[in-house]
Amino acid sequence: MSAALSLESLKAQAERLSFRSQAFIDGRFVDAADGRTFECISPIDGRVLAKVAACDAADVDRAVTAARRAFEDGRWRNKAPGERKRILLRFAELIEQHATELALLETLDMGKPIRDSANIDIPAVIKCIRWYAEAIDKVYDEIAPTPPDALAMITREPLGVVGAVVPWNFPLLMAAWKIAPALATGNSMVVKPAEQSPLSAIRAAELASEAGVPDGVLNVVPGFGETAGQALGRHMDVDCIAFTGSAEVGKYFLRYAGESNMKRVSLECGGKTPNIVMADAPDLDAAATAAAWGIFFNQGEVCNAGSRLLVEEPIKDVLLEKIAAVAKKIRIGDPLDPATQMGAIVDDTQLERILGYIEEGRKEGARLALGGRRILSETGGYYVEPTVFDNVANDMKIAQEEIFGPVLATITFKDPDEAIRIGNDTIFGLAAAVWTRDINKALRAARALRAGSVWINCFDAGDITTPFGGFKQSGFGRDKSLHAMEKYTEIKTTWIQID
Numbered sequence: 199m200s201a202a203l204s205l206e207s208l209k210a211q212a213e214r215l216s217f218r219s220q221a222f223i224d225g226r227f228v229d230a231a232d233g234r235t236f237e238c239i240s241p242i243d244g245r246v247l248a249k250v251a252a253c254d255a256a257d258v259d260r261a262v263t264a265a266r267r268a269f270e271d272g273r274w275r276n277k278a279p280g281e282r283k284r285i286l287l288r289f290a291e292l293i294e295q296h297a298t299e300l301a302l303l304e305t306l307d308m309g310k311p312i313r314d315s316a317n318i319d320i321p322a323v324i325k326c327i328r329w330y331a332e333a334i335d336k337v338y339d340e341i342a343p344t345p346p347d348a349l350a351m352i353t354r355e356p357l358g359v360v361g362a363v364v365p366w367n368f369p370l371l372m373a374a375w376k377i378a379p380a381l382a383t384g385n386s387m388v389v390k391p392a393e394q395s396p397l398s399a400i401r402a403a404e405l406a407s408e409a410g411v412p413d414g415v416l417n418v419v420p421g422f423g424e425t426a427g428q429a430l431g432r433h434m435d436v437d438c439i440a441f442t443g444s445a446e447v448g449k450y451f452l453r454y455a456g457e458s459n460m461k462r463v464s465l466e467c468g469g470k471t472p473n474i475v476m477a478d479a480p481d482l483d484a485a486a487t488a489a490a491w492g493i494f495f496n497q498g499e500v501c502n503a504g505s506r507l508l509v510e511e512p513i514k515d516v517l518l519e520k521i522a523a524v525a526k527k528i529r530i531g532d533p534l535d536p537a538t539q540m541g542a543i544v545d546d547t548q549l550e551r552i553l554g555y556i557e558e559g560r561k562e563g564a565r566l567a568l569g570g571r572r573i574l575s576e577t578g579g580y581y582v583e584p585t586v587f588d589n590v591a592n593d594m595k596i597a598q599e600e601i602f603g604p605v606l607a608t609i610t611f612k613d614p615d616e617a618i619r620i621g622n623d624t625i626f627g628l629a630a631a632v633w634t635r636d637i638n639k640a641l642r643a644a645r646a647l648r649a650g651s652v653w654i655n656c657f658d659a660g661d662i663t664t665p666f667g668g669f670k671q672s673g674f675g676r677d678k679s680l681h682a683m684e685k686y687t688e689i690k691t692t693w694i695q696i697d
């Protein structure tokens with residue numbers, strides 16, 4: 199974000215924004231077939247930003263039909279790889295040119311601080327699209343080691359129509375993690391953004407079209423999960439659903455696939471990440487800062503948030519003091535203010551959910567060590583203080599269920615084996631972190647922890663080159679890296695007999 203952007207100039211730009219609020223189908227903006235809309239509310243102050251098309255099964259069917267037509271006639275998948283690359287690079291460039299606008303859309307729509315949407319979300323979207331665009335003409339297929347009288351080619355082909363159903367916590371980034379590899383591999387797509395945060399995906403589809411992505415290749419159908427999401431999940435002509443969201447809804451998609459056309463499903467679901475701090479952590483200040491930001495970043499609305507702090511008994515008090523010191527300095531407030539570090543919770547439902555868990559934690563006998571209250575309610579928005587629970591037992595609800603808010607549960611352990619046992623005692627397996635200066639302890643823990651990502655002496659590290667996804671009920675399939683392309687392609691063997 200340019201240093202020149204002040205709160206006043208961002209507010210002025212936000213006032214001038216015109217929101218795209220229709221569905222984007224077959225290269226055009228259209229209303230929902232039955233004309234219905236839903237209110238898109240900003241969690242910053244409870245204001246209605248726009249009335250957005252409430253797509254239903256009929257609209258999903260229109261979008262899938264357009265996507266299928268585009269796939270069958272080859273207008274995208276049969277383009278020369280270099281041409282698809284050029285168009286996707288142009289798409290990334292247009293996003294870069296409209297970066298402030300898109301960052302504002304994210305912040306207004308879901309309440310994250312503008313410094314995060316401008317410096318983290320949108321740059322990551324651009325990088326993701328560029329990375330997969332560049333991969334298009336660099337990834338080769340295979341020739342099998344057959345006997346000399348045969349040639350067997352193992353080629354990857356696009357699946358066809360990919361449905362992407364995404365959440366609201368990183369609205370455009372979660373969509374980009376699916377759009378970039380699915381389009382790079384030649385598929386057509388129908389994207390359903392979360393009803394809490396549809397604006398950036400709709401605008402991005404328009405930019406893709408401007409970049410030269412042909413009509414029908416990238417469609418966006420805003421709407422609710424039970425209607426638009428379910429219709430996509432059950433559609434007989436959708437070849438694959440790439441889902442990010444809760445484990446509960448992830449299971450619905452498995453059912454939809456089983457009850458319809460056995461479409462492929464990949465699931466990026468929730469987490470309850472153990473952040474394990476051993477007494478021999480190399481730098482307790484660094485561990486405390488990472489532990490605080492590991493749960494308070496993005497208001498705690500992060501799938502791999504370090505929501506369980508597992509700390510070796512002798513250092514618990516000092517670590518909690520350091521975490522509290524970091525938390526007390528966090529600036530919470532107007533997400534449009536570039537100085538704000540923690541913004542609003544996405545909506546009133548999520549606010550109530552978080553406050554409900556805090557109440558539950560108290561009732562279960564955990565000690566509220568910091569925070570625990572709603573604040574800034576006079577703004578009309580939904581804000582919660584950074585909250586830390588001490589004396590948590592791993593079988594308490596606040597240690598087992600995904601809160602998706604700024605609530606840390608502190609659990610102590612006596613030795614590394616106990617830390618690993620508690621760390622793994624969860625239905626989730628998205629990520630884990632270990633802080634120790636002992637390389638043997640670190641590597642033993644990394645091997646024993648059942649999680650898709652393990653961080654040693656850091657937290658939430660990674661980039662577009664590293665796969666991201668879960669073990670256990672955190673789902674299956676990976677976003678990011680070349681592995682993501684596996685989700686959107688079929689393997690074909692062509693065996694040629696040689697005389």
Ligand code: NAD
Binds near residue numbers: 469
């Ligand atoms: P959610 O599961 O409620 O919704 C996700 C998407 O599914 C939304 O688009 C929603 O409209 C749709 N949906 C909801 N009910 C549906 C139904 N019955 N049928 C079809 N579609 C339906 O999740 P959320 O509250 O938007 O997001 C938070 C969740 O996302 C958390 O559990 C978080 O851990 C997870 N998440 C995971 C990752 C990851 O990469 N693993 C990343 C971000 C968020």
